[in-house]
Amino acid sequence: MARRDPAERTRRRFARRQWARRWLALRYVAAVVLLVGLVAGGAWLVYFSSWLSVKGVDVDGVDLLSAAEVRRAAAVPEGEALARVDLDRVRSRVEALAPVASADVSRQWPDRVLIEVQEREAVAVVEIGGQLQGMDADGVVFRDYARAPADLPRVETGSDTGSEALREAALVVAALPADLQAKVDHVQVATVDEISLDLRDGRVVEWGSAEDSDLKARVLADLLEARRAPYYDVSVPGQPTTHG
Structure with a gap:
């Protein structure tokens, strides 16, 4: 080879x-x-692709609002790709509803959006323009009442009471322990520094602002037990006074 x-x-x-x-x-x-x-x-x-487009919106956590009201406010565009839905904008639109304290919006693959709502909780009733309305602990007025609930204190305001004063009053109410709150007929609000409690038995408590409300509540509880008087002043809780 x-x-x-x-x-x-x-x-x-x-x-x-x-x-x-x-x-x-x-x-x-x-x-x-x-x-x-x-x-x-x-x-x-x-x-x-239309395979992963929005085909519906689920709503959880509503009581004051209906799911339909939340869906209308959310304005989630059905048929748009789920990945392209702006969740922050949807959340902002839902949180603009007065009864909504907060909302969480998430994608539920393959084709749905979930809106979880935390509604506001009333701590007091305030009359504005002749209408009874519920107010939460942040001073936000968010719902109407035909009749004031018996278990909520009433907040009375002047014609020029501003939103900041309402917020202070809400903070005061939220700080009252249940046994003291049960003694309150209504809370009178003039300004942020001029808040008083009118008790059901006719006694009056000068509260001042919402600052140190927890301490003021403890001091008042001791005063009510130790001394009966028509007028109590706990606006300076370190130096409480009584009159009459």
């Missing part, structure tokens, strides 16, 4: 190495093209 020319063998080995390098490069290019295709396809599926 004739021996192959060494130069021929060298050329063949060189050609095989060249082909192997080309094949490796082609495989790398094919893998990159496949990966790009998968990413592009996945992005299209998530952001533009």
Whole structure:
């Protein structure tokens, strides 16, 4: 058998190495093209395909509001890709509803939005413009009453009482322990620094502002037990006084 020319063998080995390098490069290019295709396809599926578009909105945690009212306020565009829904804007629109203290909005794959609502809780009733309204611990007026609930203290205001004074009054009411709150007929609010409690038995308590309300409540409880008087002043809780 004739021996192959060494130069021929060298050329063949060189050609095989060249082909192997080309094949490796082609495989790398094919893998990159496949990966790009998968990413592009996945992005299209998530952001533009109707397969993962919004088909409904679920609402939890409502009592004062109806689920339909929350959905209308949320204005989630059905048919839009779920991944493209701006959850922060939806939350802001829901939280603009007066009875809503906070809301949490999340995506529920593959095709729904969930809105979880925390509603405000009334701590007092205030009459504004002849209408009885519920006020929460932040002083936000958020609901109407045909008749004042018996278990809520009433807040009475002047014609020029501002929202900041209402907030102070709400903080005072929220700080009252249950046994003391039961003794209160109504809370009188003039300004942020002029808040008083009118008790059910006719006695009056000058409270001042909402500052140190927890301490004022403890001091008042001791005063009511130790001394009966028509007028109590705990606006400076370190130096309480009584009159009459």
